[in-house]
Amino acid sequence: MKRRRYPPTRKKRRSTRQPVAHTIPAMTYEADVADGLEAIAAHEIVTRLGAHAHLDPVTLRGMVRFTFTGVPSMLFNLDTILAVFQLHRFDVPRPRALLGDQNWRTLCAAAERIMRCHPRGLFQTFYLSAAGARTATMQRIAEGMAHHLGLRRVHTPDEGHFLMRIRRPPEGGAGWDVLFRLTPRPLSARAWRVCNYPGALNATVAHAMALMTSPHREDIIFNPCCGSGTLLIERARAAPAARLIGCDMASGALECARQNAATAGMADIVQLEPWDACRTPLPEKSVDVLLGDLPFGGLVGSHAENEQLYPALVQEMARVARPGARCALITHEVRLLSTVLDAQQAWRIEQIIKVSLGGLHPRIFLLRRTEW
Numbered sequence: 001m002k003r004r005r006y007p008p009t010r011k012k013r014r015s016t017r018q019p020v021a022h023t024i025p026a027m028t029y030e031a032d033v034a035d036g037l038e039a040i041a042a043h044e045i046v047t048r049l050g051a052h053a054h055l056d057p058v059t060l061r062g063m064v065r066f067t068f069t070g071v072p073s074m075l076f077n078l079d080t081i082l083a084v085f086q087l088h089r090f091d092v093p094r095p096r097a098l099l100g101d102q103n104w105r106t107l108c109a110a111a112e113r114i115m116r117c118h119p120r121g122l123f124q125t126f127y128l129s130a131a132g133a134r135t136a137t138m139q140r141i142a143e144g145m146a147h148h149l150g151l152r153r154v155h156t157p158d159e160g161h162f163l164m165r166i167r168r169p170p171e172g173g174a175g176w177d178v179l180f181r182l183t184p185r186p187l188s189a190r191a192w193r194v195c196n197y198p199g200a201l202n203a204t205v206a207h208a209m210a211l212m213t214s215p216h217r218e219d220i221i222f223n224p225c226c227g228s229g230t231l232l233i234e235r236a237r238a239a240p241a242a243r244l245i246g247c248d249m250a251s252g253a254l255e256c257a258r259q260n261a262a263t264a265g266m267a268d269i270v271q272l273e274p275w276d277a278c279r280t281p282l283p284e285k286s287v288d289v290l291l292g293d294l295p296f297g298g299l300v301g302s303h304a305e306n307e308q309l310y311p312a313l314v315q316e317m318a319r320v321a322r323p324g325a326r327c328a329l330i331t332h333e334v335r336l337l338s339t340v341l342d343a344q345q346a347w348r349i350e351q352i353i354k355v356s357l358g359g360l361h362p363r364i365f366l367l368r369r370t371e372w
């Protein structure tokens with residue numbers, strides 16, 4: 001008896017159609033990044049997207065421009081980037097020409113393609129960002145595009161899901177740029193952040209700091225003053241680790257960190273302790289990497305408190321760090337931390353990076369534990 005295959009296979013009909021070439025045309029994209037972290041964002045783009053992405057030689061503060069031939073959804077998970085936009089440049093003398101038949105069709109088709117990358121209904125609102133957004137031309141563009149996409153127009157950027165930007169080319173030259181954000185929320189708005197804590201660190205900056213310490217799967221990580229857990233969670237997202245320990249004296253902060261870690265699926269990975277960061281029970285020379293977002297003295301703490309906290313913290317970090325341990329600290333108290341570090345020999349400053357974000361200009365101090 002002939003054996004039947006299960007499930008039964010149908011005989012394939014020979015197709016008469018020509019094969020379709022699924023090549024995606026190269027499009028230009030612009031990544032908004034925290035000012036000062038352009039190099040680390042560019043590195044992420046080329047390493048994550050490989051041969052599909054080519055960096056644009058134009059370098060401007062706070063952004064990385066690149067061409068990309070893959071599907072836009074491959075850009076939704078870049079970790080050191082605040083938001084990604086698709087860029088369309090028009091060689092026109094004024095924005096009014098964008099309403100011309102051919103240009104308008106190009107724009108509408110591009111905007112629709114972005115919407116189609118997401119589940120239906122995810123975009124509800126539309127926001128236009130442009131100098132002169134109140135002019136009659138810009139109003140027509142905004143109303144027209146919102147109407148075309150079936151979205152409700154809003155007048156504050158935070159409320160906008162579909163973001164359109166119109167501007168002059170920032171590097172100079174003629175024409176006008178139109179940019180569409182690819183996602184309904186910035187990439188920096190992480191799904192794991194269910195508990196917002198005052199003074200929480202931007203997740204993309206935290207991710208960049210984790211990468212700056214050259215993550216290794218055997219690392220034991222300590223995050224003094226962990227607040228709502230941003231650095232611990234982003235370090236765990238960047239690479240596996242042997243242990244991730246955070247401490248904070250504020251019980252509300254630890255509860256927030258617990259909720260965020262649980263949402264990130266890291267409840268069992270992250271160890272949260274109610275310790276004073278200046279007097280921890282951690283053994284001497286037991287930690288490979290230290291990550292810290294220190295109280296800036298504005299929203300959290302005060303300058304007078306920091307004058308006591310910083311020297312004690314730097315000393316405790318030196319006690320628990322292995323010789324050669326890496327450390328990344330971010331603070332707005334630049335002079336205070338510099339003075340404290342100048343007065344000791346346990347930590348060597350390897351680099352100081354100025355970051356500008358949301359009107360603040362903190363510095364990231366990259367340190368290395370000396371051998372003595």
Ligand SMILES: C[S@@+](CC[C@H](N)C(=O)[O-])C[C@H]1O[C@@H](n2cnc3c(N)ncnc32)[C@H](O)[C@@H]1O
Nearest residue numbers: 200201225226227228230248249250276277293
């Ligand atoms: C800038 S916030 C950290 C925010 C955190 N990176 C986040 O994303 O939520 C600084 C934290 O340091 C904590 N802190 C201040 N002094 C401390 C100390 N001596 N020991 C432990 N935590 C301390 C505060 O409670 C606060 O949560």
